[in-house]
Structure formats: C-alpha cells, structure tokens
Amino acid sequence: MSVSRKYGRTFHYPFSPGTTSDDRINYDYWNDISRLQNVIHTEKLDGENNCLNKYGVFARSHAAPTVSPWTSFLREKWNFLKNDLGDYEIFGENLYAIHSIQYQSIEEHFFVFGVRENDEWLSWEETKFVASAFDMPVVPVLQECDDLSDKILFEKNILELVKQPGTFGSVDIQSGKSCTMEGVVTRNKNNYSVADFQQNVFKYVRKGHVKTDEHWTRNWKRALLKFEKNVDHK
Numbered sequence: 001m002s003v004s005r006k007y008g009r010t011f012h013y014p015f016s017p018g019t020t021s022d023d024r025i026n027y028d029y030w031n032d033i034s035r036l037q038n039v040i041h042t043e044k045l046d047g048e049n050n051c052l053n054k055y056g057v058f059a060r061s062h063a064a065p066t067v068s069p070w071t072s073f074l075r076e077k078w079n080f081l082k083n084d085l086g087d088y089e090i091f092g093e094n095l096y097a098i099h100s101i102q103y104q105s106i107e108e109h110f111f112v113f114g115v116r117e118n119d120e121w122l123s124w125e126e127t128k129f130v131a132s133a134f135d136m137p138v139v140p141v142l143q144e145c146d147d148l149s150d151k152i153l154f155e156k157n158i159l160e161l162v163k164q165p166g167t168f169g170s171v172d173i174q175s176g177k178s179c180t181m182e183g184v185v186t187r188n189k190n191n192y193s194v195a196d197f198q199q200n201v202f203k204y205v206r207k208g209h210v211k212t213d214e215h216w217t218r219n220w221k222r223a224l225l226k227f228e229k230n231v232d233h234k
Helices: 029-034 069-081 124-133 151-161 194-199
Strands: 039-044 048-053 056-058 088-094 101-103 110-117 141-145 170-172 183-188 201-205
Touching: 029 151, 029 201, 039 151, 039 201, 048 069, 056 069, 069 088, 069 110, 088 124, 110 124, 110 183, 141 151, 151 183
Parallel strands: none
Antiparallel strands: 039 141, 039 183, 048 056, 048 088, 088 110, 101 170, 183 201
8 A cells, every 4th residue: 555645647738738648638728717716827847746745755546655767866854854754645756767858957956836735636836835935936827717618719829839949948858959848737826635636736748758768767868957057167
C-alpha cells in the first residue's frame, strides 16, 4: 500500500490536440467550468510531476519515495523541510532533467503548481503562500479569468495562449529551434475537494509535443540554470 496518494489524472479539453491513447478527455468540461467563480491558466511546463510530503519525495506513481538521479536536489531540499511540512503535500514540475523542451532562462529546477492538505486542494493564493514559505517558485500564470459566461471566447483565449513561446524560452530538443509552450493547465482559483479534482483542473497540450521515448532516462541531461549559462569560463 502506498504511503502517499498520487496526483489525480488531469483530463484534456476536447479541443486539445496532444492526446494519446492513454489520455482522458472531459467532453463535459464547460458545465464544470461554468460552475466555477474564476480560474487561472498556467503554463504546462515540460518536466516530471514530483511531490514533497512528510514521507519523502515522490514521482508520479507515489508507490514509494523516488530515488531517481534527477530528483537528488529535491531530496536534499526535503531533508531540510521534512519536519515543517506537516500535512502539506507540495506538487510541482521538476525541470532538472531535460525532456522534449529545453528551457533557456530558468532560475530554479522546481516549480509548484498545487498544494494538497488532507482531502483538499488549496486555493491558488494559499498555494503561492505555502510555496513562498518553503522558498519555492510557482509555475507561470498566463491569464486569470473571472468571466466564464462565453464558451467560444474562453476557448479562443486558450488557443491564443498556446501560440506563445514558453515563459522561460522554450527550445525544441530535436530541431534546436525556439518553439511554443507545451500547453496550458487551467485550475479553479479557489480551493476544492480532492474528490472533485477532475471537475476543477483541465489541460490543453499541443500536438506532437513528446520527442522522447521510454529510453530517455539512459542518456538524460541536466538542465542548466540561467546563471550557469552566464558564467564566464575564460
């Protein structure tokens, strides 16, 4: 039995083209969105979903604490934080290992996108507060929406957002050229129950995003931070 519950499956918007055979789609998403007061669109960063809680650092499955080499920095950080986490479970995108997108200007390797406390996901304001308390940045917020009355306009906004380059300068690892962001994650700005996750979080992923295969871990590379690229090696 796992000592930690894994992160819920995020369903795709019906107009998200980057789905695979393993993905789920929320065809009734507008009914869910319409019940919310406000949402935020955040950039979907291309990394590994990791969680820090009082039991350790976990990868996606949460079957047991992870020991992967690209989470070593998180496990070191956890050692300093573990006695202060309490019931907080901090979820974020780990960019330490390069996946399909290489980011040119990241100053950190871990970006928080959610905080779970017992049976509740904290509001975005609370999430930012907890992240700041543990000296962690949050994922980039692209847009806040408090007018959820027009489905066509809502979808148009998302489609415009995903045409933009990533906040941290996204580069396709195969072509070496600048590319658009991986996608957008929409979440209820307020708090909500863990049981209602799929009615409060949604995502759009661009087509053909994944450029890695199941063997990428054999030859993975560490992502350089912005200050490391600016060091004069002469």
